[in-house]
C-alpha cells in the first residue's frame with residue numbers, strides 16, 4: 001500500500017501558482033500586516049469572510065461551468081485564489097507571532 005507519493009510536477013506548478021497569486025494580492029492590496037492588506041487587522045472572522053467570499057467565487061464558477069458558461073481554467077483560478085487567501089492567513093498569524 002502506497003502511503004505517500006513523490007512531489008510531482010503538477011503539485012509544484014500548483015504551489016507556484018499560489019505563490020504568484022500571493023504576490024498579486026500583495027501588489028493589489030498591500031503587504032500582510034498593513035492596514036490595506038488582503039487580510040487586514042487581527043479579526044479572524046474578517047479573514048474568514050474574505051476566504052468565504054473566495055469560496056463563493058469557486059461555487060459560482062462551478063455552477064456556471066455546469067451550465068456551459070464557464071471553464072475549468074477559470075475554476076482553477078478561483079481555487080488558486082482560495083488557496084492564496086489561506087496562505088495569507090497563515091502568513092498573517094506567523095507575522096503576528098514574530099513581532
Ligand SMILES: [Mg+2]
Pocket residue numbers: 054057058077078081082
Ligand atoms: Mg476569487
